[in-house]
Amino acid sequence: MKEKRLERDFFMTDALRLARALLGKILVHETPCGRVRGIITETEAYMGVDDKGSHTYGGRRTKRTEPMFHIGGTSYVYFIYGMYNCFNVTAGEVDEPMAVLIRMAEPADEESRAVMERLRGRSDHLADGPGKLCIAMHITREDNDVDLAEAEHFYLTEGIAVEENRIRAGKRIGIDYAQEAADYLWRFTLT
DNA sequence: CGGCTGATCGTG
DNA sequence: ACGATCAGCCGA
Numbered sequence: 734m735k736e737k738r739l740e741r742d743f744f745m746t747d748a749l750r751l752a753r754a755l756l757g758k759i760l761v762h763e764t765p766c767g768r769v770r771g772i773i774t775e776t777e778a779y780m781g782v783d784d785k786g787s788h789t790y791g792g793r794r795t796k797r798t799e800p801m802f803h804i805g806g807t808s809y810v811y812f813i814y815g816m817y818n819c820f821n822v823t824a825g826e827v828d829e830p831m832a833v834l835i836r837m838a839e840p841a842d843e844e845s846r847a848v849m850e851r852l853r854g855r856s857d858h859l860a861d862g863p864g865k866l867c868i869a870m871h872i873t874r875e876d877n878d879v880d881l882a883e884a885e886h887f888y889l890t891e892g893i894a895v896e897e898n899r900i901r902a903g904k905r906i907g908i909d910y911a912q913e914a915a916d917y918l919w920r921f922t923l924t
Numbered sequence: 925c926g927g928c929t930g931a932t933c934g935t936g
Numbered sequence: 937a938c939g940a941t942c943a944g945c946c947g948a
Contacts, residue, residue, distance in 0.1 A: 777940070779940075786940075787940090788940080795935075795936075796935085797934080797935065797936090811934090811935095811940085812933075812934060812935090813933095813934095813939060813940070813941065814931085814932070814933085814938095814939060814941050814942080815931070815932030815933040815934080815939090815941095816931070816932055816933080816941080816942080817941050817942070819940060819941085821940085834940055836940090858942095858943095862941070862942070863940070863941070864941045864942060865941085865942075905940075906940070906941090907939080907940050907941075908940060910939090911940095
Protein backbone atom coordinates (compact mmCIF):
# COMPACT_ATOMS: atom_id res chain seq x y z
CA MET A 734 0.00 0.00 0.00
CA LYS A 735 1.10 3.53 -0.80
CA GLU A 736 1.20 5.82 2.21
CA LYS A 737 -0.05 9.34 1.83
CA ARG A 738 2.76 11.83 1.88
CA LEU A 739 2.55 14.95 4.09
CA GLU A 740 2.13 18.10 1.98
CA ARG A 741 3.17 21.68 2.58
CA ASP A 742 0.04 22.71 4.49
CA PHE A 743 0.85 20.20 7.25
CA PHE A 744 3.96 22.22 8.16
CA MET A 745 2.36 25.67 7.93
CA THR A 746 1.64 26.07 11.63
CA ASP A 747 3.62 26.95 14.75
CA ALA A 748 6.26 24.61 16.19
CA LEU A 749 4.16 23.65 19.24
CA ARG A 750 1.30 22.36 17.15
CA LEU A 751 3.65 20.74 14.64
CA ALA A 752 5.56 18.97 17.43
CA ARG A 753 2.33 17.24 18.57
CA ALA A 754 1.16 16.59 15.01
CA LEU A 755 4.42 14.85 14.07
CA LEU A 756 3.97 12.10 16.68
CA GLY A 757 3.02 8.86 14.92
CA LYS A 758 4.04 10.20 11.51
CA ILE A 759 6.62 8.24 9.52
CA LEU A 760 9.93 9.75 8.46
CA VAL A 761 11.20 8.16 5.24
CA HIS A 762 14.80 8.38 4.04
CA GLU A 763 16.00 6.65 0.88
CA THR A 764 19.74 6.16 1.38
CA PRO A 765 22.55 4.24 -0.32
CA CYS A 766 22.17 1.79 2.59
CA GLY A 767 18.50 1.22 1.72
CA ARG A 768 15.18 2.78 2.57
CA VAL A 769 14.63 3.57 6.26
CA ARG A 770 11.22 4.38 7.76
CA GLY A 771 10.86 5.54 11.36
CA ILE A 772 7.69 6.18 13.37
CA ILE A 773 8.26 9.41 15.28
CA THR A 774 7.73 8.97 19.04
CA GLU A 775 9.34 12.04 20.64
CA THR A 776 9.64 15.67 19.56
CA GLU A 777 10.55 19.08 20.96
CA ALA A 778 9.21 22.48 19.88
CA TYR A 779 11.56 25.43 19.34
CA MET A 780 9.43 28.51 18.96
CA GLY A 781 11.91 30.94 17.45
CA VAL A 782 12.81 34.56 18.19
CA ASP A 783 11.11 34.72 21.62
CA ASP A 784 12.27 31.28 22.81
CA LYS A 785 15.50 31.37 24.84
CA GLY A 786 16.07 27.69 24.06
CA SER A 787 15.98 28.22 20.30
CA HIS A 788 18.98 28.68 18.03
CA THR A 789 17.07 31.61 16.53
CA TYR A 790 16.35 33.37 19.83
CA GLY A 791 16.46 37.13 19.30
CA GLY A 792 16.44 36.64 15.54
CA ARG A 793 19.94 35.15 15.42
CA ARG A 794 20.48 34.38 11.73
CA THR A 795 23.77 32.78 10.69
CA LYS A 796 24.95 30.30 8.11
CA ARG A 797 24.10 27.52 10.58
CA THR A 798 20.57 28.67 11.48
CA GLU A 799 19.62 29.77 7.96
CA PRO A 800 17.34 26.75 7.21
CA MET A 801 15.18 27.65 10.22
CA PHE A 802 14.14 30.80 8.36
CA HIS A 803 12.98 28.79 5.35
CA ILE A 804 9.49 27.55 4.50
CA GLY A 805 7.77 25.08 6.87
CA GLY A 806 8.77 21.51 6.03
CA THR A 807 12.46 22.28 5.50
CA SER A 808 15.06 20.05 7.17
CA TYR A 809 17.48 21.65 9.65
CA VAL A 810 20.38 19.34 10.47
CA TYR A 811 23.12 20.68 12.70
CA PHE A 812 26.29 19.24 14.19
CA ILE A 813 26.56 19.07 17.98
CA TYR A 814 29.10 18.07 20.64
CA GLY A 815 31.79 17.46 18.06
CA MET A 816 30.30 14.13 16.97
CA TYR A 817 26.54 14.05 16.49
CA ASN A 818 23.88 15.47 14.21
CA CYS A 819 20.40 16.61 15.24
CA PHE A 820 17.47 16.61 12.82
CA ASN A 821 14.71 19.24 12.90
CA VAL A 822 11.70 20.06 10.74
CA THR A 823 10.92 23.76 10.31
CA ALA A 824 7.45 25.16 11.00
CA GLY A 825 5.50 28.09 9.60
CA GLU A 826 6.13 30.76 6.99
CA VAL A 827 9.41 31.99 5.55
CA ASP A 828 11.17 34.19 8.15
CA GLU A 829 9.28 32.61 11.06
CA PRO A 830 12.31 30.67 12.36
CA MET A 831 10.61 27.85 14.31
CA ALA A 832 11.48 24.17 14.25
CA VAL A 833 10.69 20.78 15.79
CA LEU A 834 13.57 18.59 16.97
CA ILE A 835 12.93 14.92 16.23
CA ARG A 836 14.27 13.06 19.27
CA MET A 837 13.10 9.46 18.85
CA ALA A 838 11.67 7.01 16.34
CA GLU A 839 10.80 3.32 16.12
CA PRO A 840 11.62 1.29 13.01
CA ALA A 841 8.38 1.13 11.00
CA ASP A 842 9.04 -2.27 9.40
CA GLU A 843 11.55 -5.11 9.51
CA GLU A 844 13.63 -3.83 6.57
CA SER A 845 14.02 -0.51 8.35
CA ARG A 846 15.01 -2.28 11.56
CA ALA A 847 17.68 -4.20 9.65
CA VAL A 848 19.12 -1.01 8.13
CA MET A 849 19.10 0.74 11.51
CA GLU A 850 20.84 -2.18 13.20
CA ARG A 851 23.54 -2.17 10.56
CA LEU A 852 24.10 1.60 10.74
CA ARG A 853 24.08 1.61 14.55
CA GLY A 854 26.16 -1.56 14.97
CA ARG A 855 23.76 -2.89 17.62
CA SER A 856 20.23 -4.27 17.93
CA ASP A 857 18.79 -2.13 20.72
CA HIS A 858 18.47 1.59 21.48
CA LEU A 859 18.41 2.17 17.73
CA ALA A 860 16.94 5.68 17.56
CA ASP A 861 15.99 6.70 21.13
CA GLY A 862 17.77 10.06 21.06
CA PRO A 863 18.38 12.78 18.46
CA GLY A 864 21.99 11.78 17.74
CA LYS A 865 21.15 8.08 17.60
CA LEU A 866 18.21 8.77 15.29
CA CYS A 867 20.46 10.55 12.81
CA ILE A 868 22.93 7.65 12.80
CA ALA A 869 20.15 5.02 12.48
CA MET A 870 18.45 6.87 9.60
CA HIS A 871 21.66 8.05 7.91
CA ILE A 872 20.82 11.75 8.33
CA THR A 873 23.91 13.88 7.77
CA ARG A 874 24.63 17.52 7.02
CA GLU A 875 24.15 16.64 3.35
CA ASP A 876 20.49 16.32 4.30
CA ASN A 877 20.42 19.87 5.67
CA ASP A 878 18.09 22.47 4.12
CA VAL A 879 16.08 19.92 2.12
CA ASP A 880 12.40 20.58 1.37
CA LEU A 881 10.65 17.55 2.90
CA ALA A 882 7.41 18.47 1.12
CA GLU A 883 9.08 18.13 -2.30
CA ALA A 884 12.20 15.94 -2.13
CA GLU A 885 12.09 12.45 -3.67
CA HIS A 886 14.35 10.72 -1.15
CA PHE A 887 13.50 12.42 2.17
CA TYR A 888 9.89 13.00 3.28
CA LEU A 889 7.14 12.24 5.80
CA THR A 890 3.98 10.13 5.54
CA GLU A 891 0.66 9.95 7.41
CA GLY A 892 1.73 7.07 9.67
CA ILE A 893 -0.50 5.91 12.53
CA ALA A 894 -3.49 7.57 14.20
CA VAL A 895 -2.62 9.06 17.61
CA GLU A 896 -5.17 9.70 20.37
CA GLU A 897 -4.61 12.90 22.33
CA ASN A 898 -4.43 10.91 25.60
CA ARG A 899 -1.36 9.02 24.35
CA ILE A 900 0.70 12.22 24.25
CA ARG A 901 2.78 13.16 27.31
CA ALA A 902 4.30 16.62 27.69
CA GLY A 903 7.56 17.27 29.55
CA LYS A 904 10.44 19.70 29.83
CA ARG A 905 12.89 20.01 26.97
CA ILE A 906 16.27 18.35 27.40
CA GLY A 907 19.71 19.95 27.49
CA ILE A 908 18.81 23.63 27.53
CA ASP A 909 19.59 24.56 31.14
CA TYR A 910 20.99 27.89 29.94
CA ALA A 911 17.54 28.95 28.65
CA GLN A 912 16.33 30.22 32.08
CA GLU A 913 12.52 30.21 32.40
CA ALA A 914 12.19 28.66 28.93
CA ALA A 915 13.95 25.54 30.23
CA ASP A 916 10.80 24.76 32.25
CA TYR A 917 8.27 25.01 29.40
CA LEU A 918 6.56 21.69 28.70
CA TRP A 919 7.52 21.69 25.04
CA ARG A 920 8.70 18.09 24.71
CA PHE A 921 6.12 15.58 23.52
CA THR A 922 6.30 11.80 23.82
CA LEU A 923 4.03 9.14 22.32
CA THR A 924 3.26 6.48 24.95
C1' DC B 925 17.57 2.91 36.76
C1' DG B 926 20.21 7.25 38.01
C1' DG B 927 24.44 9.79 38.00
C1' DC B 928 29.07 10.72 36.23
C1' DT B 929 32.62 11.42 32.59
C1' DG B 930 35.36 11.55 28.42
C1' DA B 931 35.09 11.96 23.43
C1' DT B 932 35.46 15.66 19.79
C1' DC B 933 34.84 19.94 16.53
C1' DG B 934 32.02 23.69 13.97
C1' DT B 935 30.35 27.91 15.23
C1' DG B 936 30.51 32.54 17.08
C1' DA C 937 35.06 28.24 25.03
C1' DC C 938 30.94 25.82 24.56
C1' DG C 939 27.02 22.85 23.27
C1' DA C 940 19.05 20.87 21.50
C1' DT C 941 24.54 14.05 22.91
C1' DC C 942 26.14 9.22 23.60
C1' DA C 943 28.24 5.09 25.56
C1' DG C 944 30.23 2.88 29.09
C1' DC C 945 30.84 2.44 33.71
C1' DC C 946 29.70 2.71 38.35
C1' DG C 947 26.70 1.99 42.54
C1' DA C 948 22.15 0.85 44.36
